[in-house]
Amino acid sequence: MAFISKLKNIQHRNNSLLCIGLDTDPAKLPEFLRSHENPQAEFNRRIIEATSGIVCAYKVNTAFYEAEGERGWRAMRETRQAIASSVISIADAKRGDIGNSSERYADIFLNELKFDAVTINPYMGKDSVAPFIQSREQCAFILAVTSNPGAKDFQYLKVGRKVLYEKVIETALKWNTKKNIGFVAGATKPKELRSIRKEAPNVPLLIPGIGAQGGSVESAVRYGCDDTGHLAVINASRSILYASSGENFAEAARAEALRLRDEINFWREKFFTQ
Amino acid sequence: MAFISKLKNIQHRNNSLLCIGLDTDPAKLPEFLRSHENPQAEFNRRIIEATSGIVCAYKVNTAFYEAEGERGWRAMRETRQAIASSVISIADAKRGDIGNSSERYADIFLNELKFDAVTINPYMGKDSVAPFIQSREQCAFILAVTSNPGAKDFQYLKVGRKVLYEKVIETALKWNTKKNIGFVAGATKPKELRSIRKEAPNVPLLIPGIGAQGGSVESAVRYGCDDTGHLAVINASRSILYASSGENFAEAARAEALRLRDEINFWREKFFTQ
Numbered sequence: 001m002a003f004i005s006k007l008k009n010i011q012h013r014n015n016s017l018l019c020i021g022l023d024t025d026p027a028k029l030p031e032f033l034r035s036h037e038n039p040q041a042e043f044n045r046r047i048i049e050a051t052s053g054i055v056c057a058y059k060v061n062t063a064f065y066e067a068e069g070e071r072g073w074r075a076m077r078e079t080r081q082a083i084a085s086s087v088i089s090i091a092d093a094k095r096g097d098i099g100n101s102s103e104r105y106a107d108i109f110l111n112e113l114k115f116d117a118v119t120i121n122p123y124m125g126k127d128s129v130a131p132f133i134q135s136r137e138q139c140a141f142i143l144a145v146t147s148n149p150g151a152k153d154f155q156y157l158k159v160g161r162k163v164l165y166e167k168v169i170e171t172a173l174k175w176n177t178k179k180n181i182g183f184v185a186g187a188t189k190p191k192e193l194r195s196i197r198k199e200a201p202n203v204p205l206l207i208p209g210i211g212a213q214g215g216s217v218e219s220a221v222r223y224g225c226d227d228t229g230h231l232a233v234i235n236a237s238r239s240i241l242y243a244s245s246g247e248n249f250a251e252a253a254r255a256e257a258l259r260l261r262d263e264i265n266f267w268r269e270k271f272f273t274q
Numbered sequence: 275m276a277f278i279s280k281l282k283n284i285q286h287r288n289n290s291l292l293c294i295g296l297d298t299d300p301a302k303l304p305e306f307l308r309s310h311e312n313p314q315a316e317f318n319r320r321i322i323e324a325t326s327g328i329v330c331a332y333k334v335n336t337a338f339y340e341a342e343g344e345r346g347w348r349a350m351r352e353t354r355q356a357i358a359s360s361v362i363s364i365a366d367a368k369r370g371d372i373g374n375s376s377e378r379y380a381d382i383f384l385n386e387l388k389f390d391a392v393t394i395n396p397y398m399g400k401d402s403v404a405p406f407i408q409s410r411e412q413c414a415f416i417l418a419v420t421s422n423p424g425a426k427d428f429q430y431l432k433v434g435r436k437v438l439y440e441k442v443i444e445t446a447l448k449w450n451t452k453k454n455i456g457f458v459a460g461a462t463k464p465k466e467l468r469s470i471r472k473e474a475p476n477v478p479l480l481i482p483g484i485g486a487q488g489g490s491v492e493s494a495v496r497y498g499c500d501d502t503g504h505l506a507v508i509n510a511s512r513s514i515l516y517a518s519s520g521e522n523f524a525e526a527a528r529a530e531a532l533r534l535r536d537e538i539n540f541w542r543e544k545f546f547t548q
Contacts, residue, residue, distance in 0.1 A: 023374075023375070025378075061371075061375055063369075063371055063375040063376070063378035063379050064375070064378050066340075066347075066378070066379065066382055067378040067379070067381050067382040067386075068382075069347060069351065069382065069386065070344045070347045070348055070351075073340075073343060073344045073347050074344055077343065077344075094369070094370060094371050094395075094398075095337075095368070096368060096395060097335075097337055097368050098420065098421065098422040098487075099422060100297075101297070101335055101337040101338070102337070104299075104337035104338050104340070104341040105337050105340065105341070107341050108340055108341040108342075108343065112341075112343065121368075121370060121395045121397050121398075122397065122427075122428060123395050123396065123397045123417060123420075123428060123429070124368075124395075124417070124420050124422060124424050124425065124429075125422070125423070125424020125425055125426065125427030125428055125429070126423070126424040126427055127422050127423050127424040128422065128424050129424075143397060143398070146372065146397075146398050147372065148372040148373060148398060148399070148401050148402065149399070149400070149401050150398050150399020150400040150401040150402050150403075151398065151399055152399065153396075153399030153400055153445055154396060154397060154399055154438070154441065154442065154445070155397070155398075155399070157433045157438065157441060158433065158434065159431045159432065159433055159438075160432070164428070164431065164433075164438065167428065167431060168428065171427055171428070213372075
């Protein structure tokens with residue numbers, strides 16, 4: 001199934017634009033889990049089990065798994081396997097390299113681990129992105145404007161009548177012949193989000209930055225959705241994962257995820273007739 | 275020891291600017307090694323053993339290890355351990371993420387695996403680079419102008435009177451208070467290499483693109499070195515690793531590495547009085 005169809009389907013079925021970011025930091029796991037053979041994997045398994053009916057996607061931040069070496073890599077693999085095939089799985093890897101190296105990354109994340117999408121850094125251009133957009137079923141979310149303070153250093157440099165991130169979008173849309181390119185646009189930048197959605201009315205937008213990073217849910221929905229109130233994938237990580245540090249962490253995560261899904265849907269109903 | 279001193283020391287001691295890129299592709303390994311418990315690690319161990327007296331650095335391309343999952347990660351770890359502490363080890367990871375994620379990458383590559391340097395993608399700006407430049411002893415090679423065809427898509431966009439990669443260099447040099455920032459500049463772009471060296475006379479330049487990618491050794495040396503004929507780290511991967519596919523692969527790699535080191539030194543002697 002084409003990536004966009006799969007995304008729309010799950011957004012319908014679970015009535016949710018929420019993506020849970022599995023930035024699972026071993027140092028922040030509940031005490032009682034730390035003696036588990038692979039605490040990251042077990043934590044994620046329980047989070048996924050408690051929330052898979054109320055999200056559209058999970059985003060696995062590869063940094064937190066690679067930092068644990070072989071064990072972390074196994075946790076990433078097991079986490080991917082715990083995600084139901086109807087729910088979108090995103091490897092937040094921010095990769096990008098010369099063609100033959102990007103092919104290796106695409107091979108592990110898309111073919112081997114079978115993620116539905118990978119986040120990609122555009123700096124190295126077309127051949128660095130190409131291996132990630134071979135299949136209509138799998139999406140490359142290209143970094144456009146990110147949610148962090150450093151976004152201002154280069155992404156806003158004036159390039160002719162546009163700024164750099166707008167050129168990234170303009171250029172990447174030309175590569176989008178298989179309709180499997182999306183963009184990462186931070187919720188901390190509502191004005192930019194609005195202009196990106198205008199420029200790219202029918203592509204998926206991965207929107208991090210609500211929750212711990214302080215972006216507004218209202219703007220993420222209002223400016224991030226397509227005109228039917230879909231295709232925004234709104235990510236929260238820490239506020240959900242660490243909602244409780246006790247044995248009830250999974251239920252607490254579910255409660256926070258539900259609260260957030262409903263807040264998102266409150267704004268969806270306000271701004272979109274579905 | 276400061277990174278630059280360590281680099282200069284090994285360039286002196288081994289009389290070499292050559293870096294061997296360990297882009298070790300399991301599919302290209304000699305037949306007889308494939309039954310080994312961990313062929314990538316064993317291949318690298320033998321390459322390193324055969325060449326460690328004639329190089330200044332090894333560059334481990336993380337894509338080729340991650341593509342093998344847990345086993346590849348172990349191969350990367352064992353490869354790092356096989357590199358003598360006097361020789362520069364570079365994780366060619368091209369990472370870059372928001373602060374707390376970049377910290378996780380820095381933790382594994384710099385603190386845990388103890389690479390001397392990591393390659394970094396600048397698109398996300400200062401806080402994405404900061405975790406990699408905390409120690410004077412470890413270097414962040416920031417992507418400036420890369421050796422691949424896609425380099426032209428964004429790196430050459432006109433930004434005021436400069437182009438993007440020049441702005442990247444100008445900005446990153448302001449972050450270089452610990453003298454531990456270097457740049458990646460492809461040997462396939464001699465004119466750009468020359469202007470980068472002029473702009474940044476005393477920083478290490480990691481120069482991929484000779485060998486299989488077709489960049490000229492003469493230009494890499496002439497324009498990549500500082501004014502004493504050092505600080506260029508000239509990388510070749512495939513032409514050395516796969517010099518022979520037989521049991522003599524390590525000796526063949528050594529012969530090719532020696533040939534390349536000597537070619538590099540031929541031009542060093544021509545252009546620099548040492």
